[in-house]
Amino acid sequence: MGLLSFRGGIHPPHAKKSTEKKPVEHLVEPKVVVIPLHQHIGAPCEPVVNVGDHVKVGQKIGNATSFVSAPVHSSVSGVVKEIGPKLTLGGKTTCVVIESDGLNTISEEVKPKGDISTLDGKEILEIIKEAGIVGMGGAGFPTHVKLSPPPNKPIDYVILNGAECEPYLTADHRLMLENPESIIYGLKALMKVLGVTKGYVGIENNKMDAIEKMTKAAEKEAGIEVVALKTKYPQGAEKQLIYACTKRQVPSGGLPLEAGVVVSNVATASAVSEAIQTGMPLVQRICTVTGSGVKEPKNVMIKTGTMLSEIVEQCGGLTDDISKLIWGGPMMGISMSTLNIPATKTASGILCLNEADATIPEKSDCIKCGKCVDICPAFIQPMLLDAYALRSNYDQAEKLRVLDCIECGSCSFVCPAKRPLLHSIRVAKREVLARKKRV
Ligand code: SF4
Ligand code: SF4
Structure with a gap:
């Protein structure tokens, strides 16, 4: 099959060379962890442990x-020292502070759950829900919710996103190289939950080694491409990946499930x-630590x-x-003012940029070149959305979708006048959404 893609898009520098060839390293055991009880889209968790309790790795604490929660x-294994509000990426949220005993004792609750050949879809869904699994490539939407579409929205395909199109990030790339079988096993599990017989793994062609490894891991699996x-x-x-793999279009304002995906x-x-085969819930992940502002860029298991x-x-x-710290990649990541916040299930990258790389150019008037x-x-x-947003004309912004x-962020990147288009468009989006909620 030839190369698949979508209409539009840009070609920013990849900036992946400093980490893409480095195997994932395990960090020294943290002495203390600060675990937020809200690491996902949806309602925060309620703590189920108390200060002074001894906990083990994989034990439920929230x-x-x-x-819509996880x-x-x-x-870690250790003692709960505090439960209370702490600074996290999204502001202050309730966290469980645990002092590690350094022993990494695994909870008795963590045991293999069986095999997808014998488990039924409902059982797999329950394992995913109880393991606290959320979308690890983005905002952290609880996976069991995504796997529970309404009965009138049949799903035909499951697509795994291995594109890792954000510059700098290579965590997914390393995972595909180092543990391709686990990804294919997980895909089969997702397909079984949804009763789907066709699955795709989409990978950008700047990761040919990952394409080879993943193809080999999937070679005996009928229905996985x-x-x-x-x-x-x-x-x-999501929408671009769906179009590239299936040529289906997600309708304006719609969700992937409306395209059957x-x-x-x-x-x-x-x-x-991992949750099925070992019983270990989501307590660690690979994170790319990179950029001109960190001395030894690498991929680490955190x-x-x-x-x-x-x-x-x-x-x-x-x-x-x-000069600049970003949670995630440079295009869709979130600026951070401090590193004194804890890593969560969605921490795919910590990007550190020096002054030269972080300089924001002066903006000038739109020259109407049409590139954006x-x-x-x-x-x-x-x-036009930028112009309406700056005039607070949100009715027009809504009409222009x-x-x-x-x-x-592609528009901001490509603009020769260096206009921060995404910034004003985000403001307009927030305002339109807030007004819809008020109605
Ligand atoms: S950020 Fe800009 S380029 Fe990207 S979808 Fe929004 S308007 Fe289009
Ligand atoms: S790319 Fe920038 S200068 Fe060109 S039309 Fe868009 S906003 Fe104007």
């Missing part, structure tokens, strides 16, 4: 309080495999609750000219 488990995607940003965005990340599939400062320290620490319109993968008009913006 219970989901609603359907339980939280301990990533590993597909090479054209290297182009944002190839890993469920999309999951390769790391999420691997976590599903335990949830480990402070980012400790992770970066084990990568040689920050350079003297550090040409490349917008959502087929909307960034320059501001809610279809996938916040990929």
Whole structure:
């Protein structure tokens, strides 16, 4: 099959060379972990442990309080020292602070759950729910919710996202090289839950070694196809990935399930495999620590609750000219003002940029070149949305489909006038959504 892709998109520098060939390293056991009880989209968890309790690795410490939520488990063995509000990426949230005893004693609750050949879909779904698995490639949507579409929305395909189109990040790449079988096993589990017979793994063609490994891991699996995607940003965005693999279009304002597709990340599939085969819930993940502002860029296996400062320290620490810290990649990541926050299930990257790489150019007036319109993968008009957002004309912004913006940042990247288009479009999106809620 030839290279699959979507219309629009950009070609930012990959900047992956400093980590893509480095095997994943395990960090020194953290002495203390600060585990947020809200690491996902949806309702926060309620603590089910008390200060002074001894906990083990994989033991549940936070219970989901609603359907759109996911339980939280301990990533270390040790003693609960505190339960209370702590600074996290999204502001202050309740965290369980655990002092590790360094023994890594695994909870008795952690045991193999069986095999997908004998487990039925409902049983697999329950394992995924209880393991606290959330989407590990983005905002952390609880996976069991995604796997529970309404009966009138039949699903035909499961697509695993191995595109990793964000510059700098190589965590998924390393996972595909180092543990391809777990990803395929996880994909089969997701397919069984949804009763689907066709699954895809989409990987950009700047990762040919991963395409080879994954193809080999899937060679005996009928119904699973590993597909090479054209290297182009944002190839890993859900709608773009769905179009590339199936040629189906998600309707404006709609969800992937309206195109009969469920999309999951390769790391999420691997976590599903782990939860079934070993019984270990989601308590660790691979994270890329990289950029010109960190001394030894590398991929590391991190335990949830480990402070980012400790992770970066084990990568040689920050350079003297550090200027910008980003959670995730440079295009869709979130700026951080401090590393004194804990890693969560969604910590795919810590990007550290020095002054030279972080300089924001001066913006000037729009020259009406149309480049932002040409490349917008959502087929909307960034320059007009920017103009309406700046005039607080949210009615017009809504008419021009501001809610279809996938916040990929391609328009800001390509703009020769260096206008921060995504910034103003985000403001308009938030305002339109808030007004809809008020109605
Ligand atoms: S308008 Fe939104 S979807 Fe289009 S390029 Fe800009 S950020 Fe991406
Ligand atoms: S790319 Fe920038 S300068 Fe060109 S039309 Fe869009 S906003 Fe205007």
